Amino acid sequence: MALTGATAAVAQVTPPPVVPTLPTTQPMVQPIPAAAPLPTLTAAQESELARLLARDAVAQGLKDREPSLAGLTGPALVRAALDHAHAVRAGRLDNADFQKDWAMRPQAFDPLPSFRDAVAKDRLAAWIASLPPPYAGYDTLVTGLARYRKIQANGGWPTVSAGSEMRLGGKGPQVAALRKRLAIEDSELSPTGDTFDQAMLDAVRRAQRRYGLNPAGQVGAQTVASLNVPVGERIKQIKANMERWRWLPTELEKNRIQVNIAAAVLTVFDGDQPVTSMKAVTGRPGDETPMLTSTIHSIVLNPPWNVPSSIADKELWPKERANPGYLKRNGFRVIETEGGGRRLQQASENSALGRFKFDFDNPFAVYLHDTPAQAGFAKFDRLASHGCVRLEKPEDLARLLLRTTPEWPDTQIDATLASGKTVRAKVADPVKVYLLYWTAFATPNGTMSFREDPYKWDGVLANKIAARAEASQMAAR
Structure with missing residues (x-):
């Protein structure tokens, strides 16, 4: 399904407008x-x-x-x-209690x-x-x-521990303790018995999915730690x-995009129904992705990367000093600024933003974007960005947002991508986007899922x- 009513026009890329910070003094x-x-x-x-x-x-x-x-x-x-x-x-x-990166207000x-x-x-x-x-x-x-x-x-619930018994066919008191522990949250598993059978293996995998871990069925340190949280x-x-x-408005837009920062997952809603989801990579601790509400107003195809000074100073300039020529080899150019300063820009063919960048106004200069670093999506801990949200399937999202747009049929998207030119597709019917921090959420039957509280x-x-x-x-x- 497509988000309805989206239209776009092609324009040269211009910087997004500066958005004022949220008020912090008046009570909501x-x-x-x-x-x-x-x-x-x-x-x-x-x-x-x-x-x-x-x-x-x-x-x-x-x-x-x-x-x-x-x-x-x-x-x-x-x-x-x-x-x-x-x-x-x-x-x-009160508003005064909100951190800057909790950019949502009731x-x-x-x-x-x-x-x-x-x-x-x-x-x-x-x-x-x-x-x-x-x-x-x-x-x-x-x-x-x-x-x-x-x-x-x-x-x-009782605490559990790892051990050699914790495998298919294993038997003993540690297995019995694990079974009892799992059954407290999982009604599908019988709490009695001391054998690690197929039913118990399936229950371990269900628990690992609830905690956002690799559902391999192996009872390792991460699984034990999650089960032992009181x-x-x-x-x-x-x-x-x-x-x-x-903190959310009393009515959410029926067509919207939601990102769960803690779980690193993006979900698209069409007519108030979730129609697709994909893995994301969100900000690592120290480079937190902020909670915010905004609107996607344009999609940049073949975007260059205007490197934030904090990243350039901490990571890229030191690499250039240690390995002269690093910046040129990786497609960066140095741009002189007023007052004798310098900033870095990475050309679109080498851009860390990949081929798609989804712009929405916010005071943090964060956005959704593609990435050439696809290996990160295979991980279960996907908090690794500098604050922006990297997408597993950005092309699918771009085509979905532009599907009903006459100016942007698939052939036009393909041609623009192949040209390598940086072009902004303005969305005339913008789509609401919510960056949310859910560390606990549940299915309709009350089955709870938990994530670590990374921030x-x-x-x-x-x-x-x-x-x-x-x-x-x-x-x-």
Whole structure:
């Protein structure tokens, strides 16, 4: 299927416009003024609301156990409900809490009008149910959270170790421990037995896929480490990802592209249905790919690489000094800049960007692009770029985006690529792109998948939420 309505025109390549950085001082959710008139609840509504808030605080991952709201009545209970609504719909951070590379912000949200209406119509339960992000991806995390909390309440899972028994036909106590551990997350495997049979091999492979590891069935150090992550840490991962879902707009474009940075995977949606996906290579720790929302407005064919000064200074100039002629041999040319400076550009026939570059405005100068380094896609750990997103099948994506464009039939794309000339195809009906950081996600039946937290953003987010909560408590005293 093709993304509908895309049109393009050929133009000479011009630098993309400079995009201002996101604001960091104004809160995205304005607090309800203390003098704002609040609706009056009946005694029955107060009882129902307290019960609903306590239960939903746990279900939405805001609390680990139901808070006691028995003493709250009147305006205090109403304000607790409005605070809950803020947290569930728009998250618990202020703009000042966002890192620069968390370039997404929740939409402004005032829960008071809808709350007033719910009180007047006596529909408090429906109001509570309307608050969470309206996405299946979020709903599956809610289901997963409940499941992993139940696992935790039942004692969690045992630790396992590697050993010679961990192979097809192996037998012994280590195998029995592994089987028991696998069965806690995998209902297809019986928890009893001490033989490493075919069913257990299949379960090991399923676990490896859930953790983003090579599903070879060998119980090595990476598999053991993933299995031994405590269930409490998995719960924290789920809650961190639920929080990030709250940063998305309440309605996603039906035609869009999503990149999961942590899993290094790109997915194309057409009519709100995923139609294709491909492996990607995203930023390595230290060169993080930012979370952001933007729009692909053009595709550059045969793009040169204008090397960022940080990469040139750290990697390329030292290589030239160590091996004179390195830059020329690899297609780089030195361009003099104002003030006596120098920058590097790699010609399109040698470009590290390959033959396709997908441009979208952002303050980080990142984009999606092709790469001649195809070996990276065979790896399961694909966080290796300087921050941009390399694509396994960029030509497929380019042809998909341009399929309905009269100016860009396949023959025109082929001819342009063969010419070696750098040409920008402007997309008249731009396509939304989301760079997202999902370290926990689930299938509709609640089967959870986890990835490492390569940027340590899950922990940073949890600390920021805790600090914001403490600051709010101190301000309320």
